[in-house]
Amino acid sequence: MGWNASFRTSSGRTGRMAVAAAFLCAAPACAADTPETGLLTAYANFDLAAFDGPRAWINDRDEIGGTGKARFGNPDGNSLRVRPYATEAGVVVQPDFGWALSGLVSVIAQHGQDKAVDVNEAYLRWRPLPFGTVHMTLRAGVFYPPVSLEHGGSEWPVVETVTPSAINSWIGEEVKVAGVEATFSTLIGDHRLSLAGAAFELNDTAGTLLTFRGWALHDEKATLLSYQPLPAMNGFMRNVQARETRPMIDLDHRVGWYAKLTWAPPGPFQIQYFHYDNRADPAAFDAELQWGWHTRFDHVGATLDLDGKTRLTAQAIDGTTVMGFPGAGNVRWIDMRYRSAFLLGTRQMAHGSVSGRIEAFSTRNHGSEVVADDDETGWAATAAVRWPLLRQATLLGEALHIESRRDARLREGVAPRQNQNILRLTLRLRAATRG
Amino acid sequence: MSCARIWTATLLCAWSAAALPAPAYAADLDVQVRGADGAPVRDAVVSVHLAARATPHPHAGGSYVIDQQDIQFHPFVAAVPVGASVTFMNHDPVRHHVYSFSPAKKFELKLASKQQNQSVLFDKPGIVPLGCNIHDRMIAYLDVVDTPWAKTADANGHVVLRDIPAGAITITVWHPYLRAPGNIVSRGAILSEGTAHGEKFAVPMRTPPHDPGTGY
Numbered sequence: 001m002g003w004n005a006s007f008r009t010s011s012g013r014t015g016r017m018a019v020a021a022a023f024l025c026a027a028p029a030c031a032a033d034t035p036e037t038g039l040l041t042a043y044a045n046f047d048l049a050a051f052d053g054p055r056a057w058i059n060d061r062d063e064i065g066g067t068g069k070a071r072f073g074n075p076d077g078n079s080l081r082v083r084p085y086a087t088e089a090g091v092v093v094q095p096d097f098g099w100a101l102s103g104l105v106s107v108i109a110q111h112g113q114d115k116a117v118d119v120n121e122a123y124l125r126w127r128p129l130p131f132g133t134v135h136m137t138l139r140a141g142v143f144y145p146p147v148s149l150e151h152g153g154s155e156w157p158v159v160e161t162v163t164p165s166a167i168n169s170w171i172g173e174e175v176k177v178a179g180v181e182a183t184f185s186t187l188i189g190d191h192r193l194s195l196a197g198a199a200f201e202l203n204d205t206a207g208t209l210l211t212f213r214g215w216a217l218h219d220e221k222a223t224l225l226s227y228q229p230l231p232a233m234n235g236f237m238r239n240v241q242a243r244e245t246r247p248m249i250d251l252d253h254r255v256g257w258y259a260k261l262t263w264a265p266p267g268p269f270q271i272q273y274f275h276y277d278n279r280a281d282p283a284a285f286d287a288e289l290q291w292g293w294h295t296r297f298d299h300v301g302a303t304l305d306l307d308g309k310t311r312l313t314a315q316a317i318d319g320t321t322v323m324g325f326p327g328a329g330n331v332r333w334i335d336m337r338y339r340s341a342f343l344l345g346t347r348q349m350a351h352g353s354v355s356g357r358i359e360a361f362s363t364r365n366h367g368s369e370v371v372a373d374d375d376e377t378g379w380a381a382t383a384a385v386r387w388p389l390l391r392q393a394t395l396l397g398e399a400l401h402i403e404s405r406r407d408a409r410l411r412e413g414v415a416p417r418q419n420q421n422i423l424r425l426t427l428r429l430r431a432a433t434r435g
Numbered sequence: 436m437s438c439a440r441i442w443t444a445t446l447l448c449a450w451s452a453a454a455l456p457a458p459a460y461a462a463d464l465d466v467q468v469r470g471a472d473g474a475p476v477r478d479a480v481v482s483v484h485l486a487a488r489a490t491p492h493p494h495a496g497g498s499y500v501i502d503q504q505d506i507q508f509h510p511f512v513a514a515v516p517v518g519a520s521v522t523f524m525n526h527d528p529v530r531h532h533v534y535s536f537s538p539a540k541k542f543e544l545k546l547a548s549k550q551q552n553q554s555v556l557f558d559k560p561g562i563v564p565l566g567c568n569i570h571d572r573m574i575a576y577l578d579v580v581d582t583p584w585a586k587t588a589d590a591n592g593h594v595v596l597r598d599i600p601a602g603a604i605t606i607t608v609w610h611p612y613l614r615a616p617g618n619i620v621s622r623g624a625i626l627s628e629g630t631a632h633g634e635k636f637a638v639p640m641r642t643p644p645h646d647p648g649t650g651y
Contacts, residue, residue: 099532099545099568129534129543129568190641266642434528434548 041154043430044089047162050082053402053420054409057213058112058220058229064243065229067409069378069402070422071112071163071218080421087111087219087426090120092154100128106155110220114244118223120156121176137183142224142248145258146196147171147274149301149313150344158219160355161384162398162426165342166215167299167317167359173222174209174247175276177256178202192264199257201250204280207293207321208245211336212237214376214406215361222247232411236369237333240324242289251292252281268305273298282322282332295321297338309348316341324369333369338362357382361404378404396426461598462626464584465633468592468608470640475592478512479610479638480578482585483596486603486623493583495519501565501575503531503546508565508575512611514585515557515577522554532568539563539579562609562618576611601628614639 055066056073066073074081090108097103106120123141130136144151148168150158156172158164164172179200186193209216212230222228227244256278264270277296284292297319304312317340324333342359360379365371384398400422407416468479484490495518502509504526515521525531525546534543539561544553557563560581567573578585584596607621615638626632 127568129532130536130566132536135571190643 039092039094039154039432039434041092041094041430041432042090043092043155043428045087045429046427047085047087048082048425049085050080050423051421052078052080053422054414054418056218057216057231058218063229065213065231067213067231067406067412067414067418068420069214069216069380069404069418070400070420071220072422073420085111090155094154097124101126104154108155108221108223110223112220113223113226115223115226118225120221120223122224133186135185137185138180140180142176142178142202143181144171144176145198145274145276146260147175147276147299147301147315149303149315156221157428160344160346160353160386161357161382162396162424163217163219163382163400163422165315165344165357165359166217166340166361166380167315167342169217169219170210170215173216173218173220173228174206174245175203176222176248177258178248179256190266192262194260194262196260196262197257198259199255200278201253201255202248203256203278204251204254204284204292205245205247205249205290206278206280207295207323207336208241208291209247210338210363211293211321211323211334211365211370211374212241214363214374214404215338215340215378217380217382217400217402224248231408234370234374234408234411240285240289240333241291246288246290249286249290251286251290252284254279254281256280269302271300271302273300275299276319283325291323293321293323293334295319311346313344313346314342322367324367327368331366331368334365334367336367336370336374337364352385352387355382355384355386357384373407373410376404376406376408378402378406392429392431394428394430396424396428398422398424398426400424460601460628462601462628463631464596464599464604464606464624464626465631466588466594466596466606466608466636467634468588468594468610468636468638471637473637475588475590476610476613476638476640477588477590477592478510479588479592479594479608479613479636480512480514480580480585481588481594481596482514482578482580482582482607482609483599484582484605484607485600486605488600488602490582493517493581493585498522500524501577503527503533503567503573506570506573508567508573510575510587512576512578512587514580514587516583516585517560517579517581518556518558519579520554520556521577522552524552525550530569531573533565534568535563535565537561537563540577543568562611564611578609599626601626606634608636608638610638610640612641612643614641 049072051072053073054068055075056068057065059066088110092106095103103124105122108120109117121143123139123143125139127137150164150168152159177200179198181198183196227246258276260274262272280292280294282294299317301315320337322332322335326332340361344357346355362377365374380402382400387395402420405417409416466481468476493516495516499515499521501523528548530548531546539559540563557579560579563577565575586594588594609619
């Protein structure tokens with residue numbers, strides 16, 4: 001008699017999990033997991049940071065932004081400064097409204113931001129059972145577009161490092177939308193496909209920081225009402241542009257859109273293409289002198305698992321942003337092209353992980369009022385260790401080196417070429433309970 | 436293994452032995468399932484039907500359980516007799532929304548955290564893929580079979596089916612990632628009375644699509 005009726009007691013659970021993990025997403029239609037619902041999460045991040053380099057872009061909210069590229073910078077020059085920080089704390093509520101409808105409200109406080117407490121994300125999510133082989137997810141509210149392959153989790157933390165790449169730092173500081181997003185996922189043969197599209201508003205100023213400050217690497221997040229400081233601008237722009245940019249604002253009532261196609265062929269590989277266009281009117285402005293920036297970009301992201309423990313992640317972005325009135329030759333005040341790419345390797349260890357990342361970034365200006373002295377080129381290298389201490393505590397160590405050149409630094413009397421080093425020891429405390 | 440599980444296993448084994456007394460002319464079948472690369476194929480379901488004779492209907496008594504623990508179904512593949520009632524037990528502190536839309540069985544179960552008592556009757560033979568609407572990485576398969584001789588391969592790709600009547604039989608191997616129509620291969624064999632018959636299957640396997648687990 002051959003029945004394995006006692007399958008429940010068969011060989012070890014760990015082994016079965018490994019098998020299940022090796023055969024992900026087989027028959028039912030598949031998309032990213034729905035976040036856990038019914039949870040109340042509280043978290044706090046503490047840093048011991050050692051840093052040199054120029055004053056950070058967000059160093060002192062009483063002054064204009066610095067020319068540094070990191071979250072911390074030493075205004076005294078190249079000596080190493082060591083400081084403790086309470087960098088971020090927050091509460092995330094994820095209520096259930098039945099089995100298909102859920103919500104997420106994330107409220108955070110961050111060192112360096114002008115709002116003591118503000119909304120990070122807030123949305124409703126509807127995920128009914130699949131229609132045939134197609135799984136649909138709708139969400140509506142305030143959220144980050146699904147670009148980053150480094151972030152994950154309800155409070156949008158960086159998973160394997162402390163500091164995200166330049167690309168995903170920019171997504172966090174300037175590219176957040178209020179809109180409606182639909183995602184459809186299915187399996188075609190052994191290929192998993194997912195198509196997402198969104199219509200949104202409240203992101204008309206995306207591109208402001210990237211133009212005036214350039215790329216940066218930090219874990220600050222734009223919130224619903226926050227303003228971000230800008231560095232010294234040229235004489236013309238100082239008269240027409242507010243000294244701080246507000247990332248989440250609508251100036252022209254034009255609806256922007258983005259679309260994302262993800263393809264997972266058989267094997268340990270996945271690639272995704274993302275296109276964003278905020279359709280902002282570059283001539284729109286308000287009484288604060290916040291302007292519409294018509295920002296578009298194409299983005300490609302991919303992951304490759306070399307084995308069960310080693311993953312390579314890569315992202316590349318190429319976009320433009322345009323602002324101001326047209327002048328001679330129909331050239332607007334600002335017409336800037338930006339590009340960046342990174343490669344991240346992560347090795348899961350018996351306890352935690354080690355990661356290394358290399359990246360490059362650049363901007364090129366072709367506008368009538370902002371020209372080549374605001375161009376920049378740069379690169380950065382990151383090494384990080386993640387070490388879980390307890391279920392509620394994770395320690396991360398990170399070394400970040402950034403080199404960049406930007407002639408516009410001369411406006412603040414800072415040399416165009418800057419090297420920066422930032423060492424961070426970050427303690428993440430996190431507790432979750434079912435509401 | 437908990438006491439409850441030992442008790443359950445003992446009960447089921449006792450039931451198995453009593454349900455179909457071994458005929459005197461029975462033989463045993465020892466099957467080894469490997470991939471084209473020689474690696475053992477775990478969780479392949481090996482089943483036997485009698486050739487040129489009616490295959491007895493399986494006994495559907497007893498209890499069958501699919502656990503949900505650590506955001507996974509356990510086991511990944513299970514063979515159950517047609518008519519079996521399978522209990523879905525959620526051991527996780529989070530809820531699961533289990534479903535299947537297979538022709539063999541369409542159902543959905545809303546399992547609150549730590550809720551342990553929802554069962555489903557599987558009354559048609561066929562493959563039943565299981566999913567969770569909340570956790571896409573939760574995947575499992577039930578092979579609902581209409582024969583008393585069926586079993587999933589162990590970690591070594593090994594299955595032993597006992598007390599099969601001697602004579603001509605058809606051996607079937609199924610796995611969700613077996614590269615063949617219906618994910619299935621089969622072949623005939625002749626069992627001699629009172630002997631152990633060995634069969635080796637080398638089956639091509641497909642690589643499943645990748646999910647790096649990114650979300651938002």
